Amino acid sequence: xxxxxxxxxxxxxxxxxxxxxxxxxxxxxxxxxxxxxxxxxxxxxxxxxxxxxxxxxxxxxxxxxxxxxxxxxxxxxxxxxxxxxxxxxxxxxxxxxxxxxxxxxxxxxxxxxxxxxxxxxxxxxxxxxxxxxxxxxxxxxxxxxxxxxxxxxxxxxxxxxxxxxxxxxxxxxxxxxxxxxxxxxxxxxxxxxxxxxxxxxxxxxxxxxxxxxxxxxxxxxxxxxxxxxxxxxxxxxxxxxxxxxxxxxxxxxxxxxxxxxxxxxxxxxxxxxxxxxxxxxxxxxxxxxxxxxxxxxxxxxxxxxxxxxxxxxxx
Amino acid sequence: xxxxxxxxxxxxxxxxxxxxxxxxxxxxxxxxxxxxxxxxxxxxxxxxxxxxxxxxxxxxxxxxxxxxxxxxxxxxxxxxxxxxxxxxxxxxxxxxxxxxxxxxxxxxxxxxxxxxxxxxxxxxxxxxxxxxxxxxxxxxxxxxxxxxxxxxxxxxxxxxxxxxxxxxxxxxxxxxxxxxxxxxxxxxxxxxxxxxxxxxxxxxxxxxxxxxxxxxxxxxxxxxxxxxxxxxxxxxxxxxxxxxxxxxxxxxxxxxxxxxxxxxxxxxxxxxxxxxxxxxxxxxxxxxxxxxxxxxxxxxxxxxxxxxxxxxxxxxxxxxxxxxxxxxxxxxxxxxxxxxxxxxxxxxxxxxxxxxxxxxxxxxxxxxxxxxxxxxxxxxxxxxxxxxxxxxxxxxxxxxxx
Ligand SMILES: Nc1ncnc2c1ncn2[C@@H]1O[C@H](COP(=O)(O)OP(=O)(O)OP(=O)(O)O)[C@@H](O)[C@H]1O
Ligand SMILES: [Mg+2]
Numbered sequence: 128x129x130x131x132x133x134x135x136x137x138x139x140x141x142x143x144x145x146x147x148x149x150x151x152x153x154x155x156x157x158x159x160x161x162x163x164x165x166x167x168x169x170x171x172x173x174x175x176x177x178x179x180x181x182x183x184x185x186x187x188x189x190x191x192x193x194x195x196x197x198x199x200x201x202x203x204x205x206x207x208x209x210x211x212x213x214x215x216x217x218x219x220x221x222x223x224x225x226x227x228x229x230x231x232x233x234x235x236x237x238x239x240x241x242x243x244x245x246x247x248x249x250x251x252x253x254x255x256x257x258x259x260x261x262x263x264x265x266x267x268x269x270x271x272x273x274x275x276x277x278x279x280x281x282x283x284x285x286x287x288x289x290x291x292x293x294x295x296x297x298x299x300x301x302x303x304x305x306x307x308x309x310x311x312x313x314x315x316x317x318x319x320x321x322x323x324x325x326x327x328x329x330x331x332x333x334x335x336x337x338x339x340x341x342x343x344x345x346x347x348x349x350x351x352x353x354x355x356x357x358x359x360x361x362x363x364x365x366x367x368x369x370x371x372x373x374x375x376x377x378x379x380x381x382x383x384x385x386x387x388x389x390x391x392x393x394x395x396x397x398x399x400x401x402x403x404x405x406x407x408x409x410x411x412x413x414x415x416x417x418x419x420x421x422x423x424x425x426x427x428x429x430x431x432x433x434x435x436x437x438x439x440x441x442x
Numbered sequence: 443x444x445x446x447x448x449x450x451x452x453x454x455x456x457x458x459x460x461x462x463x464x465x466x467x468x469x470x471x472x473x474x475x476x477x478x479x480x481x482x483x484x485x486x487x488x489x490x491x492x493x494x495x496x497x498x499x500x501x502x503x504x505x506x507x508x509x510x511x512x513x514x515x516x517x518x519x520x521x522x523x524x525x526x527x528x529x530x531x532x533x534x535x536x537x538x539x540x541x542x543x544x545x546x547x548x549x550x551x552x553x554x555x556x557x558x559x560x561x562x563x564x565x566x567x568x569x570x571x572x573x574x575x576x577x578x579x580x581x582x583x584x585x586x587x588x589x590x591x592x593x594x595x596x597x598x599x600x601x602x603x604x605x606x607x608x609x610x611x612x613x614x615x616x617x618x619x620x621x622x623x624x625x626x627x628x629x630x631x632x633x634x635x636x637x638x639x640x641x642x643x644x645x646x647x648x649x650x651x652x653x654x655x656x657x658x659x660x661x662x663x664x665x666x667x668x669x670x671x672x673x674x675x676x677x678x679x680x681x682x683x684x685x686x687x688x689x690x691x692x693x694x695x696x697x698x699x700x701x702x703x704x705x706x707x708x709x710x711x712x713x714x715x716x717x718x719x720x721x722x723x724x725x726x727x728x729x730x731x732x733x734x735x736x737x738x739x740x741x742x743x744x745x746x747x748x749x750x751x752x753x754x755x756x757x758x759x760x761x762x763x764x765x766x767x768x769x770x771x772x773x774x775x776x777x778x779x780x781x782x783x784x785x786x787x788x789x790x791x792x793x794x795x796x797x798x799x800x801x802x803x804x805x806x807x808x809x810x811x812x813x814x815x816x817x818x819x820x821x822x823x824x825x826x827x828x829x830x831x832x833x834x835x836x837x838x839x840x841x842x843x844x
Binding site for chain 1: 690
């Protein structure tokens with residue numbers, strides 16, 4: 128029987144004393160896709176991942192990983208052979224080098240990939256002889272990703288693989304993750320970067336306070352909750368800003384944190400706006416249309432702002 | 443299950459155990475302080491115990507000052523008729539001679555009690571003991587030989603009780619007096635004590651007693667602290683949970699760490715023996731191959747205990763405190779450093795609840811041929827404890843977060 132789903136979760140609940148960290152969630156992840164668990168701090172992402180990895184007790188509900196029941200001991204043993212994990216707080220032997228650490232973890236498995244290939248994959252060739260304790264946070268994460276792949280797993284859990292990375296390293300990590308997908312692996316990643324989910328994920332589940340708010344492809348989620356496209360008029364000085372504001376009053380103008388004027392883009396609105404501004408000789412610097420993002424989805428689903436992506440991550 | 447299957451399983455387990463063992467060893471070698479403190483501890487202990495309890499009574503020499511105020515002059519050539527000279531001769535022969543029994547040196551105090559009281563003389567000269575033969579003593583002795591109603595003839599012994607060795611000196615003088623009573627004056631001693639050292643520790647010097655004791659104390663302390671520290675730290679850094687998400691079994695993990703503790707134990711043992719040998723002439727012939735299983739199962743016992751403590755006390759500092767409150771009483775009560783017979787009875791009973799009691803008992807029994815036959819019970823207990831605590835430690839270890 129060929130499994131269609133890498134993960135099936137039914138009514139999963141996790142309580143810490145009176146705090147309900149995971150509140151009756153159910154969803155499925157198809158084999159071979161990149162799944163992103165998107166949510167703010169304390170949403171319950173790590174808790175869910177750890178339950179699936181078999182390293183945290185659940186309160187109730189059911190979960191199947193690659194068709195195997197996490198409640199059955201024999202099944203769990205099999206699961207551990209075919210999954211890879213990157214913990215959110217990844218630590219390994221401090222006084223061992225990059226290469227020694229990789230070798231250590233590969234010896235936990237009956238079958239493992241060549242250590243040098245993994246080093247090349249995450250671009251750590253220069254650091255093979257550096258001790259783990261002397262690596263920067265970003266390099267530690269990259270080693271962690273390499274270690275999560277030592278057993279050539281079918282399913283990889285990456286708990287915040289890019290948190291704390293600089294934009295370049297983040298992009299490189301995205302490439303690695305896309306590479307995993309092209310090898311047919313399933314990737315379960317957690318993140319609070321909406322851009323990351325949007326770029327990488329086939330399916331995104333938005334989790335907030337232990338509840339799944341919605342699940343679907345980024346496009347589906349945006350169509351459902353993102354609202355209309357927007358027109359953004361960029362301007363450089365307060366006088367122009369006020370002028371635009373007055374001229375576009377009927378469109379219900381808003382201001383974003385960059386001081387740009389934002390209006391929702393109904394049919395034909397763009398040409399009207401351009402005409403109006405040109406007729407009045409307004410010195411705006413740019414005018415663009417924007418699709419709503421997962422950020423907007425999150426805002427509309429929860430009434431809260433998820434996270435402002437670092438300015439350094441630009442298009 | 444097929445044979446190849448089992449062979450393959452063993453190979454994979456061995457690989458994991460080897461990986462943990464070698465990474466622990468490598469990490470340990472690369473941390474200087476850990477290396478230093480593991481080895482400095484038994485060396486300091488052996489030097490300390492060796493000097494404080496071992497060497498002192500054997501090597502030191504006592505000086506006994508005497509003052510002979512007796513001026514008995516009859517027939518000087520014949521000692522038998524001059525009890526004062528006879529006594530001094532028996533104590534260690536005349537002036538400034540050594541008595542081989544106790545390394546006793548006799549020195550004539552050479553002062554006059556008419557000028558200075560013996561109490562003041564000892565005080566002024568900072569002398570701990572003084573034997574005084576009063577004037578007329580020999581005459582009194584000779585008188586009492588013929589006249590049973592004559593008063594007893596006494597000599598005087600002055601001592602400073604803050605010197606604990608006064609007792610030994612006094613006993614010696616006492617013994618000599620008894621012998622004189624019997625042999626020279628024909629007064630029979632009706633009852634007497636005859637002392638013989640027992641075969642158990644016959645040829646065991648203090649150092650021979652302490653070397654195995656300190657090895658076992660170090661192994662028990664280092665073993666428990668080592669595993670408690672390792673287990674709580676791995677939990678705190680999350681390392682253990684990353685490990686738990688791989689196929690490794692808890693028993694493989696525990697085996698690797700206990701094996702490492704046993705290897706450390708062997709290193710400590712070798713080092714302690716060498717220190718004892720170089721500094722104090724430790725009797726190497728007491729080394730016996732059976733000490734190796736004792737070390738291994740001993741390490742397993744304490745490693746297992748460490749895992750059990752770490753299971754229930756999760757915060758590293760609290761776990762260390764819990765370990766200390768076990769390790770310290772065990773060190774003093776278990777008989778590893780002090781013979782358990784010297785303890786009050788109720789403490790002797792408590793001592794038997796400490797694993798170290800049996801392990802050091804086993805260790806000491808194998809050291810001498812005469813006690814060798816006693817080894818089997820404590821050795822059996824040691825092996826059983828090693829296995830039980832190892833299994834309990836691995837089973838109780840929890841690799842799943844609550
Ligand atoms: N061991 C624990 N005991 C009690 N509460 C816990 C424990 N672990 C997590 N929680 C709580 O459960 C909730 C979910 O935590 P979780 O770590 O799953 O969130 P997360 O989505 O991974 O957050 P982050 O993005 O910060 O990693 C939080 O409110 C957290 O405080
Ligand atoms: Mg988390």
